[in-house]
Amino acid sequence: MADATAPFRIHGATGDWEVVVGLEVHAQVASQAKLFSGASTTFGAEPNTQVSLVDAAMPGMLPVPNRECIRQAVRTGMAIDATINPWSRFDRKNYFYADLPQGYQISQLYHPLVGEGSLEIEDGEMVRMIGVERIHVEQDAGKLMHDQHPSRSYVDLNRSGVALMEIVSRPDMRSPAEAGAYLRKLRAILRYVGSCDGNMEEGSMRADVNVSVRRPGDELGTRTETKNVNSVRFVMAAIEHEARRQVAVIEDGGTIVQETRLFDPDRGVTRSMRSKEDAHDYRYFPDPDLLPLELDEGFLADCRASLPELPDAKRRRYEGLGVTPYNAGVLTAEVEAARWFDALLEAGAAAGAASNWVTGELFGALNRLGLPIERSPVAPAQAAGLLALVADGTLSGSLAKQVFEAMLDTGQDAATVVEERGLKQTSDTGAIDAVIADVLAKNPGQLAQYRGGKEALFGFFVGQTMKAMGGKANPGVVNELLKKALAG
Incomplete structure (x- = not known):
């Protein structure tokens, strides 16, 4: 990894390149129930034992926002000095996947709960402010399990509907070290606030890593997004590999494709997953089952007063x-x-x-x-x-x-x-003097060298005296009495 105190540059065959990084952190909201249902969010439960009719998208089931999830997201925004939007709205993000029973995800594209904020990080001796573009709340999807059967995949919907905060940074980071510092600082704030436990190994916090490269001072390059990276170390490794890969592609005459990639932690590389979709590909529109969120001053005051x-x-x-x-x-x-x-x-x-x-x-x-x-x-x-x-x-x-x-x-x-x-320290000068006299008598050669000018031996006599007294002598008293005895 590059030195965190120096500008991070990739030295390619055609000159230096700068890496530009933005992170989209998905943090599971600390709540006992899901975002739109009363189903439990306890980690490690048996598959499909924490699924309500809402989570399973049964016909006629309507979502009801969990007040605690909204409260925790607001408190998180306040902790990074972000703008809290008193009016926000939920949107449907439409796509089909086996672990998404509704056929859409409820998220917030156009009117997020939390607007712009910032985080201060330290990178070596430098202090930098990293912008946060927005925090919106959304529901998580379920989980596909591929290792239970040689030819089948199973679906666990326990996570379906779990509340997430998506915390979107600006592309303000310029090195793997800065990204690591940002992620550690964000995780610390979430834990202080109590809005997320930050356990990346359990999946309650993970990062999508956006990386592009450019010549220093040029416009932003085409970015790729590496999905669901689940440790700070892996985030830093994914950035370094992906940046070097992009430089190699460009210098070989190729172009960077805007795409979604995955990080392979065993090999330390990223792999192409699919082309990157734009917002219009998901056909976002306001969720007709949910009214806009309107936060009153009393609610906001209570959130602010609860911050540690x-x-x-x-x-x-x-x-x-x-x-x-x-x-x-x-x-x-x-x-x-x-x-x-x-x-x-x-x-x-x-x-x-x-x-x-x-x-x-x-x-x-x-x-x-x-x-x-x-x-x-x-x-x-x-x-x-x-x-x-x-x-x-x-x-x-x-x-x-x-x-x-x-x-x-x-x-x-x-x-x-x-x-x-009986471990009490002694300052009994009589007892210490007696031990010092015995130490000097047993080490005449060292005593002669000390008095001949080899003053570094003073530490030797201190050590011998402390050893003889089982470490119970007051070091200050030992030093004072030794100096007098050695000068004798």
């Missing part, structure tokens, strides 16, 4: 408390980590020291255990107790590591571990 502190605002707050920009970025990248850290601060931990411990010790331990932070064996209040013992001198850094490991194993509070295992 969002990633950028939380990051700025952390930095204002003394957290480094890097740590603040790590802690706000996922809402679960931010919630855990907020609970740690509420328990009285100092922000700077706490952020270093969370991003270092805690994340390292959780990674080793294969656990997400919301399932940490050590609760935020317990972690605050551990950090307090370090801050007041009861524990040294090395002792704190031992106590933390014991807390992970037993679930006990730090104070209990310290008391039961």
Whole structure:
């Protein structure tokens, strides 16, 4: 992958090319029921067990909009500072496929619920604003299953009618890295807001990737659309492959065809699927079974009041408390980590020291255990107790590591571990002086070298003293007493 801090250019045989990327993200709305029916949306149910008469397009069944789905889409728009349209309308997108019982999809082409907004991303050291053209709500199709029988395909309609937000960016991204940053930032916002769980591996968030290439400064080229890419890594790989493929086609004298493609994650390539349809091919028209959506001020005010502190605002707050920009970025990248850290601060931990411990010790331990932070064996209040013992001198850094490991194993509070295992740090100068004297007596050669000018050996003596005291000596006191003894 190209360096994220440098302009992404494809160096072809005839010169440099620029890639232009836009993403259409389909995010499943967090709702217990579907967009136009009361059928469940629980993931992993047995095929065709969550299908209402509306979802199955039985004659005479009329759709009724789910208020919660509309609310979540509005809140998402507000989170990216987008225009919320108080009047919007549903349209029918007509096409035939086996997993679409109605023969059309209910979507919003002409009058979407949410208008223009933007997202701020970081690409290396650069901060860029990526435009969002619109967010509209639509119903998902069912799913075809081809691996159940050697000569037949089966249809599962559990997803039929599930509410989706289609979040359409402008073609403002210029590299795979920027597209990855945009997708990660969008997913984080959706999770903070609670409008989508962002689980791409379960299909609740996926991206259609629009890619074209051009000479820097030229007009936009012909784009292709790679459908249903289901991970950030795959999105970035699809962009890079598709851009290089297009450059090769053009430089060989060919032309790019506007088409729909699929990404093969095993081979890391895109494959042609079908020619790209235009809007008129779908014969869009207003859905006659649904009235326009009209949102009143009270509804919009309630949506806005329900928004949580969002990633950028939380990051700025952390930095204002003394957290480094890097740590603040790590802690706000996922809402679960931010919630855990907020609970740690509420328990009285100092922000700077706490952020270093969370991003270092805690994340390292959780990674080793294969656990997400919301399932940490050590609760935020317990972690605050551990950090307090370090801050007041009861524990040294090395002792704190031992106590933390014991807390992970037993679930006990730090104070209990310290008391039961006798791990309290000592500042007893008499005891430390005695150990230092013994260390110097056992290492006459190093002592002579130190006093002869090899001052780097000071660390050796510190280590030997701490080892002899089982890591329980106060490092500050050890350093002070060692300097006096070595100068002797």
